[in-house]
Amino acid sequence: LTAQIENVLAAIRGDNATEALADLVDEATALYNKAFVPTIDDTQKLIIEADDDDEAHNQFSSNAKMPENTSNWGYYRHLIDDNAGTYFITNHNSAYMTPPTGRHYLQVDLREQDIDAFIFRFVRSTTWPTFTWKNITVSASKDNENWDIIGDLNDLPSSATYDSPCVQLWNSYRYVRFSVNTTENNLVVGGGPCFSVGDFQMYPVKAGENSIYATNETAKAAIEELKAAITTSRTLIAANQAKQPDVDNLKSKMGTVKAIIEDNKTATEVLAEMIDEAKALYNEALNPTIDD
Numbered sequence: 001l002t003a004q005i006e007n008v009l010a011a012i013r014g015d016n017a018t019e020a021l022a023d024l025v026d027e028a029t030a031l032y033n034k035a036f037v038p039t040i041d042d043t044q045k046l047i048i049e050a051d052d053d054d055e056a057h058n059q060f061s062s063n064a065k066m067p068e069n070t071s072n073w074g075y076y077r078h079l080i081d082d083n084a085g086t087y088f089i090t091n092h093n094s095a096y097m098t099p100p101t102g103r104h105y106l107q108v109d110l111r112e113q114d115i116d117a118f119i120f121r122f123v124r125s126t127t128w129p130t131f132t133w134k135n136i137t138v139s140a141s142k143d144n145e146n147w148d149i150i151g152d153l154n155d156l157p158s159s160a161t162y163d164s165p166c167v168q169l170w171n172s173y174r175y176v177r178f179s180v181n182t183t184e185n186n187l188v189v190g191g192g193p194c195f196s197v198g199d200f201q202m203y204p205v206k207a208g209e210n211s212i213y214a215t216n217e218t219a220k221a222a223i224e225e226l227k228a229a230i231t232t233s234r235t236l237i238a239a240n241q242a243k244q245p246d247v248d249n250l251k252s253k254m255g256t257v258k259a260i261i262e263d264n265k266t267a268t269e270v271l272a273e274m275i276d277e278a279k280a281l282y283n284e285a286l287n288p289t290i291d292d
Contacts, residue, residue, distance in 0.1 A: 018242040025233050028254050035223045035257055037208030038166035040119040046202040050076040064090035064104040084198035087125035092194040099190025105179040114172050120164045123199035130185040131196035140173035166205050170231045212264055219260045229253040
């Protein structure tokens with residue numbers, strides 16, 4: 001009986017540790033981004049092949065690709081031809097083909113590139129501008145069969161060209177899928193809205209040139225250790241196998257990076273934080289109300 005009780009208590013402690021670690025990972029990710037300052041490296045394109053006639057030389061795929069002979073709509077090569085006037089559009093009329101039962105997606109095969117974070121550049125189609133992505137879900141896979149949900153990107157800009165926020169994969173994946181939840185006009189065909197893209201490219205990220213990661217070797221090592229701890233933590237959370245020492249380890253890595261950031265603040269940064277704190281204190285003491 002004692003052994004059974006211990007097993008139950010261990011399971012409970014494990015569940016609590018997993019929840020605590022999940023909460024902590026969000027904070028750790030924000031800290032990592034603050035220290036690393038992920039920036040687009042647009043000198044290195046991750047998508048270089050889109051040959052519609054040769055699958056071996058095409059990095060794109062989709063579950064809602066239009067037939068290639070339908071008004072020149074169904075060509076992947078339009079995605080990397082640097083021309084917003086040409087475009088890729090998914091099935092927007094079930095008369096052309098049977099629509100997918102799930103959300104329409106665009107998928108990229110990164111081949112063997114060791115990429116664990118990226119930024120994508122989206123160019124709006126000038127022909128079908130209201131079919132632009134608005135809210136999407138990013139997933140990733142190592143084998144094109146088992147998929148991990150990375151997260152959602154919502155309220156994407158409607159500008160002609162934009163760069164996405166940094167998408168942290170926290171692991172090396174070969175395939176990345178962009179599933180479209182809503183577009184500007186939200187014309188649903190099959191299991192989700194159809195979409196159009198003028199041009200699309202993915203780039204690796206680098207540390208911001210003025211970040212503490214790029215300017216302080218001690219900080220760089222500590223930030224890399226934090227990154228490794230986040231990656232391990234995410235694996236433990238997914239498997240529901242986190243224990244209290246895992247929580248303590250991540251807290252320790254975070255504490256080290258926080259201390260380095262604190263020690264390397266400039267006088268201007270310290271003063272700015274003090275001003276913000278003083279403003280909050282003033283408003284709390286004054287409790288300002290409208291004089292109508």
